[in-house]
Amino acid sequence: MSNSPFLSVRNLNVCIAPSNGREMTVLDGVEFDVHAGETLGIVGESGSGKSLLSLSIMGLLPDIAKASGQILLEGEDLLSTSETRMCTLRGKRIGIIFQEPLTALNPAMTIGDQIAEGMVCHGGLSWREARLRAVDMMDQVRMPDAKRRAKAYPHELSGGQRQRVGIAIALALKPALLIADEPTTALDVTVQAEVLDLLSDLVDEHGMAMMLVSHDLGVIARMCDRTIVMVAGQKIEEGATRTVFEHPAHPYTRSLLQSVPSRSECGRRSDPEEPC
Numbered sequence: 001m002s003n004s005p006f007l008s009v010r011n012l013n014v015c016i017a018p019s020n021g022r023e024m025t026v027l028d029g030v031e032f033d034v035h036a037g038e039t040l041g042i043v044g045e046s047g048s049g050k051s052l053l054s055l056s057i058m059g060l061l062p063d064i065a066k067a068s069g070q071i072l073l074e075g076e077d078l079l080s081t082s083e084t085r086m087c088t089l090r091g092k093r094i095g096i097i098f099q100e101p102l103t104a105l106n107p108a109m110t111i112g113d114q115i116a117e118g119m120v121c122h123g124g125l126s127w128r129e130a131r132l133r134a135v136d137m138m139d140q141v142r143m144p145d146a147k148r149r150a151k152a153y154p155h156e157l158s159g160g161q162r163q164r165v166g167i168a169i170a171l172a173l174k175p176a177l178l179i180a181d182e183p184t185t186a187l188d189v190t191v192q193a194e195v196l197d198l199l200s201d202l203v204d205e206h207g208m209a210m211m212l213v214s215h216d217l218g219v220i221a222r223m224c225d226r227t228i229v230m231v232a233g234q235k236i237e238e239g240a241t242r243t244v245f246e247h248p249a250h251p252y253t254r255s256l257l258q259s260v261p262s263r264s265e266c267g268r269r270s271d272p273e274e275p276c
């Protein structure tokens with residue numbers, strides 16, 4: 001793990017000013033780093049600002065939101081960069097996996113072409129090369145019968161298969177950071193476990209950093225090296241996942257841990273027997 005962080009968030013504040021309401025601070029002085037190759041978990045109750053935090057990093061905040069502070073990606077401040085530059089960084093340096101793959105996918109385009117598109121637009125590949133590479137990507141995300149399925153449309157796949165497509169799209173340009181916002185919440189429990197295993201393997205294989213947003217402590221315990229706990233737009237706790245789970249410093253974290261996963265679920269999958 002290198003010393004200088006890949007991503008460094010400094011004093012991030014986000015205010016929302018709806019046209020018919022009062023301005024509201026939804027992220028308040030949030031600070032953290034993500035180092036190359038590590039998986040950082042962001043956990044917190046509904047409305048604590050987890051999604052707005054990921055959207056801020058991706059440069060996809062809604063128009064009514066205003067962000068200040070710094071989001072430094074390899075030293076480049078994303079809050080003061082142009083939209084054109086953000087488009088390049090999204091995909092090439094930061095891959096994104098959304099919660100509901102069906103809404104993130106284009107219903108009128110084959111999944112092979114959706115995976116290939118970024119490689120054509122941002123990776124300089126011809127459509128022919130990109131389509132071949134898309135089938136490779138589908139194999140990597142363990143999509144059965146990838147060559148045939150590349151010609152399918154999103155509605156022809158199961159929820160788990162659609163999320164595999166979402167992961168293939170996010171990884172197509174080999175980003176250094178993957179942001180996964182509740183990537184398995186929309187899936188049923190057995191499929192959740194398969195997709196988490198897949199993500200964990202791919203992150204290791206590609207040597208990527210990952211920011212995993214989840215309200216599910218079991219998912220965080222299983223996947224993350226370090227964890228941040230959010231309450232009402234503020235980071236209230238941060239530490240090695242094991243430490244946060246074993247010695248929570250904040251009363252809120254302690255109350256959250258009352259729904260703690262069983263010990264066998266704790267720790268990275270490569271070390272399943274270790275207590276958390």
Ligand SMILES: Nc1ncnc2c1ncn2[C@@H]1O[C@H](COP(=O)(O)OP(=O)(O)OP(=O)(O)O)[C@@H](O)[C@H]1O
Binds near residue numbers: 018026047048062
């Ligand atoms: N487009 C929006 N307009 C107005 N308020 C918003 C908007 N998006 C988010 N908010 C508010 O910002 C706060 C943080 O929302 P955010 O979606 O980041 O929470 P979250 O922690 O991701 O919640 P969940 O786990 O339910 O997805 C909430 O109070 C929410 O109501």
